[in-house]
Amino acid sequence: MVELDDVAKQIIAELQKDGRTPFAAIAKKLGLSEGAIRQRYSKLKELGLIQVVAVTDPMQLGFERQAMIGIGVTGRIEPVADAVQVLPEVTYVVITAGPYDLLVEVVCESDEHMLDLISNKIRRIEGVSQTDALMYLQLRKQTYSWGVR
C-alpha cells in the first residue's frame, strides 16, 4: 500500500476528469512548476499507481459480447486468478468475498466465442468449481473520478 500526498491526489483527480489535461494547466492550478507535475506523473505511472487510457463501451461500438463471470473456487484463489488473467479476452479480474470468489470481466466477439471461452478455458482451470455468466445487456454508467465528487 502506498501513501499519496495531497499533490499526487490532486494530479490524479485532474487526470480522472480529462487524461489529456496539459501538465502546465495542472501546475498552474496547484501552484507548482510544469516539471514538478511531469516528474510526479512519470513516477506514479512507473509505479503502476496510475495509467492514462482511452475507455469506451465495446457494445456501443457494436464490437463484441461482454459479460461478468462469477467464479467459485475450491482451494487457493490466487492460482485461479493467475490462470484467468492471462486470457486475452479477460479485461478485469478481482478477488472478492461473497457469493463468488472471483469476478472476471470478459469481452468476446460472438456468443460462440463466449461459450468456448467459458466451457473450454475458464471451467477447465484447476480449482474452478462454479461459473455464473452475467451477460451485459446495457452499460449505464462508467466513472473514473471517484476521489473527486
Added chain:
Amino acid sequence: MVELDDVAKQIIAELQKDGRTPFAAIAKKLGLSEGAIRQRYSKLKELGLIQVVAVTDPMQLGFERQAMIGIGVTGRIEPVADAVQVLPEVTYVVITAGPYDLLVEVVCESDEHMLDLISNKIRRIEGVSQTDALMYLQLRKQTYSWGVR
C-alpha cells in the same frame, strides 16, 4: 449503435495503450495529418464514444472499500438503474442477464459507509428485491486495450 471505420478504431487502439500519445504521433503512424486525428478524436469524444481518463486502483492507494453489488429487480430494470447511477459512490452500472439484473460497482470510505449505502440507499430503491455484496479483496487485472491484443 455506431459503425466506426478503420481509422477511428486505430485511434482508439493507440489511446487505449497510452491516452497521452500525441496526435501527431498517431497521425504519422496512420499516414494522416495531425489535424485529421485531432478532429476525429474531438468528434469521438463529443459523441461520448471515447473518454481519456486516469485510472487507478483505489484500494492500492489505501483509500476506500470497494464492492460489486449484484441486484435483483422486480418489474422494470431501467428505473432502478437510473436511481442507482445518480449515487456518487457508484462508479459502474450495467444491466445484465443472469443471476442478477444489475451489477453496480461502488467505492466507499469505510465499512460503515458501505453498510449505510447498501441498507439505506440501494435497498430502499423501489423495485430492488435482492442485493448481494461482493466485497473486493484484491484487484488483479485491469485492461482497457480490448480491441488490440
Added chain:
DNA sequence: AGTGAAACGACCGTAGA
C-alpha cells in the same frame, strides 16, 4: 523534490481543396 530557461515539438484556429 523542485525551479528556470532555451530548443523543440505539439496543438489549434483558420483557410482552402
Added chain:
DNA sequence: TCTACGGTCGTTTCACT
C-alpha cells in the same frame, strides 16, 4: 473529411538548488 500553415503553448533536457 482532410490538408496546410502560423502563432501559441506544452514538453524536454539540462544545469542548478
